[in-house]
Amino acid sequence: SQQGEEDPQALSIQEGENATMNCSYKTSINNLQWYRQNSGRGLVHLILIRSNEREKHSGRLRVTLDTSKKSSSLLITASRAADTASYFCATGGGNKLTFGTGTQLKVEL
Amino acid sequence: NAGVTQTPKFQVLKTGQSMTLQCAQDMNHEYMSWYRQDPGMGLRLIHYSVGAGITDQGEVPNGYNVSRSTTEDFPLRLLSAAPSQTSVYFCASSYIRQGARNEQFFGPGTRLTVL
Numbered sequence: 023s024q025q026g027e028e029d030p031q032a033l034s035i036q037e038g039e040n041a042t043m044n045c046s047y048k049t050s051i052n053n054l055q056w057y058r059q060n061s062g063r064g065l066v067h068l069i070l071i072r073s074n075e076r077e078k079h080s081g082r083l084r085v086t087l088d089t090s091k092k093s094s095s096l097l098i099t100a101s102r103a104a105d106t107a108s109y110f111c112a113t114g115g116g117n118k119l120t121f122g123t124g125t126q127l128k129v130e131l
Numbered sequence: 132n133a134g135v136t137q138t139p140k141f142q143v144l145k146t147g148q149s150m151t152l153q154c155a156q157d158m159n160h161e162y163m164s165w166y167r168q169d170p171g172m173g174l175r176l177i178h179y180s181v182g183a184g185i186t187d188q189g190e191v192p193n194g195y196n197v198s199r200s201t202t203e204d205f206p207l208r209l210l211s212a213a214p215s216q217t218s219v220y221f222c223a224s225s226y227i228r229q230g231a232r233n234e235q236f237f238g239p240g241t242r243l244t245v246l
Contacts, residue, residue, distance in 0.1 A: 053233075055234070062240075063239060063240070064135070064221055064223075064237030064238050064239050064240055065174075065221070065223075065235075065237045066237070067234040067235065067236070070234065110173060110174070117162040117164075117179075117181070117225050117227055117233045117235070118164075118176065118179060118189075119176070119233075119235060120176070120190075121166075121173045121174040121175075122173055123171060123172060123173040124173055
């Protein structure tokens with residue numbers, strides 16, 4: 023069964039706009055990770071946020087975590103066409119990760 | 132470093148055939164895993180290994196075998212292929228360190244079709 027569920031399933035925006043996608047999970051976590059998958063490729067790690075952190079930044083990425091609501095959000099600011107991809111949240115103990123179903127982001131010129 | 136490599140990239144099998152998907156990593160990672168990705172279902176863990184000689188089942192292990200004779204290699208065997216095993220298969224690896232981030236590195240995937 024999936025631990026994480028992303029919302030929305032699909033998102034289409036214009037270049038330069040911000041993109042926000044959400045992840046909800048079911049059980050307690052030590053950390054939550056976000057990955058990106060370009061079409062036909064493997065997943066690439068973007069950012070990890072620990073359970074004792076509320077917000078984390080990496081370049082144009084901003085991740086928040088609300089453990090009381092068992093949810094996380096990924097914000098991509100000033101989106102570019104190259105950000106077009108699927109985005110997955112992942113949770114788990116140690117190295118054994120459980121992935122959500124993903125959000126498909128399309129950034130149009 | 133080549134990272135995580137997978138072969139083949141594409142494969143078509145007939146029902147009942149067997150085959151092995153290869154995965155290798157050159158980062159000296161202790162942890163290796165196999166996922167399958169199906170439309171609308173995200174990635175599901177098939178098998179994983181925390182070191183040479185140690186393997187364990189994930190969420191969907193039926194119909195698959197693994198072994199880990201070396202740190203570098205983690206092959207996935209389909210014993211008797213079924214159409215339900217049509218999927219994209221990803222191998223991933225990571226370090227195991229106390230308190231460290233367990234970022235996983237993924238291979239490019241193998242697209243398998245079972246007729």
